[in-house]
Amino acid sequence: MSEAGPVLLATALLKDYPMNGETVHALRGVSLRVHRGDYVAIAGPSGSGKSTLLQLIGGIDTPSSGSVEILGTRLESLKDRELTRLRLTRLGFIFQRFHLLPVLTARENVELPMAEAGLGGAERRARARELLAYVGLGGRADHRATQLSGGEMQRVAIARALANRPAVLLADEPTGELDAATGQEILDLFRRLNADGTTLVVVTHDQRLAAEAGRVIHMLDGRILGD
Amino acid sequence: MIPVSLPRWLGASGLFCLLATSPAAAQVAEVAIERALARELELSVGDTVRLGTAPDSMDRRAVVAAVYEPRPDPAEIAKRERHLRMHLPDLAALLGVPDQVDRLGVGLHPGVSADSAAAALNRTAFGFRAYPSSAIAAESSQTFLVVSRFHRAIAVITIVASAVFLLCIMLLKVEERRMDAAVMRFVGVRRRTIFGALLLEAALVAAVGSAAGTGLAFLAGAATNAYYRRFFDTALTFSQITPQIVLFSVLLSLALGLAAGGLASWRLVRTRPMVLWGRG
Numbered sequence: 001m002s003e004a005g006p007v008l009l010a011t012a013l014l015k016d017y018p019m020n021g022e023t024v025h026a027l028r029g030v031s032l033r034v035h036r037g038d039y040v041a042i043a044g045p046s047g048s049g050k051s052t053l054l055q056l057i058g059g060i061d062t063p064s065s066g067s068v069e070i071l072g073t074r075l076e077s078l079k080d081r082e083l084t085r086l087r088l089t090r091l092g093f094i095f096q097r098f099h100l101l102p103v104l105t106a107r108e109n110v111e112l113p114m115a116e117a118g119l120g121g122a123e124r125r126a127r128a129r130e131l132l133a134y135v136g137l138g139g140r141a142d143h144r145a146t147q148l149s150g151g152e153m154q155r156v157a158i159a160r161a162l163a164n165r166p167a168v169l170l171a172d173e174p175t176g177e178l179d180a181a182t183g184q185e186i187l188d189l190f191r192r193l194n195a196d197g198t199t200l201v202v203v204t205h206d207q208r209l210a211a212e213a214g215r216v217i218h219m220l221d222g223r224i225l226g227d
Numbered sequence: 228m229i230p231v232s233l234p235r236w237l238g239a240s241g242l243f244c245l246l247a248t249s250p251a252a253a254q255v256a257e258v259a260i261e262r263a264l265a266r267e268l269e270l271s272v273g274d275t276v277r278l279g280t281a282p283d284s285m286d287r288r289a290v291v292a293a294v295y296e297p298r299p300d301p302a303e304i305a306k307r308e309r310h311l312r313m314h315l316p317d318l319a320a321l322l323g324v325p326d327q328v329d330r331l332g333v334g335l336h337p338g339v340s341a342d343s344a345a346a347a348l349n350r351t352a353f354g355f356r357a358y359p360s361s362a363i364a365a366e367s368s369q370t371f372l373v374v375s376r377f378h379r380a381i382a383v384i385t386i387v388a389s390a391v392f393l394l395c396i397m398l399l400k401v402e403e404r405r406m407d408a409a410v411m412r413f414v415g416v417r418r419r420t421i422f423g424a425l426l427l428e429a430a431l432v433a434a435v436g437s438a439a440g441t442g443l444a445f446l447a448g449a450a451t452n453a454y455y456r457r458f459f460d461t462a463l464t465f466s467q468i469t470p471q472i473v474l475f476s477v478l479l480s481l482a483l484g485l486a487a488g489g490l491a492s493w494r495l496v497r498t499r500p501m502v503l504w505g506r507g
Contacts, residue, residue, distance in 0.1 A: 116420060
């Protein structure tokens, strides 16, 4: 499934946090290469550094040292505005707790990144409806986020993450708030996304999700144990 | 006719009046009484009253020739006095001092300056002093000017307190959005967009607040007027909300709302997304 030239390249990432007067080493030299079409699961116990790794490769936090490249662009070299633009157009984020804007409908939540990217109203409405249909929520487009179930909210969040056709979809415990049956629906959706060509990097405790991924990275104490 | 003041309970000073129900007789004086007095004494046109300067000397009879509605006067309202009007000779005869007048009003032809008329009278007359009505009005309005300044001071304090309260509300509202703002930043929404959205929300809150406040002010004003008009039995307007006041209030509310919302939003968007996320 991999092609030449990584979509995402992380090299020797170190991340230290000051905590109660001491330094916590969240990542201790992590390197990662993800190619187009990969489905990567990052697994490990709590505190192993997997979420920190996802934040660094997603450009929402900065490493103490090391570098991250998305499609050949080094994130450290970007100004805040450029990094924001890169997150908007190249990356898609899915959170454990969905984090939809409650005052907006499902369609409006999906439209938000497209509006920010400058897409015209008609075009983004059409694409939002198309994406919601893709995740199985064609009939719920005009419901507010608060009127949706947990599984439905996560589907909307996935549609939102796909809005600007990102190079990589980053998900942090996407089934963590869902029951087993609903979690399975999300796994099925991820499998379908990957089969349709979406590159996925998923942080998870869920063994089923890890088993679905084509590649599993095990982390412990800020290091990669196995890939 | 000359207006004569009566204390409301009709017996302490000046002039006394006793209700009589006999029909009007010939040669009796005519008086006009104000509506409130007529209502309180259950008098109507044609009734006869006895007048005097003391309770034991009410030997003058007068017939009620008219019931009138006095022009509302805020300077008079708290005095709780009642008035009747008599012809000057009748009043002089009643008081027994034909040549004694405390106050009298002089009507001027249209176009004649009150100031110059007063000056002319003061130059030629002896034993009294003439004032233009504007000077008397200004003098009698001093209390109201003081009250007005007091109201203004209360308004300023209220506005300052409201501004602080509004700022706190806006800060709290914006603080509630920390997670939303962090997620929006993560998915690539610019600071400017978030700031604009929050500012728009602040403006909407201020606009809705000022509309609600204006509505409430009109209701409170109507209730105030209804209560005090009934209490003082007058047609005076106690609370008045002019278009200028509404405009000033709405603009001030919008300005304060935008300032408070802008300050709170600016603080939010300047914070690093990871700090907003609670992991910074």
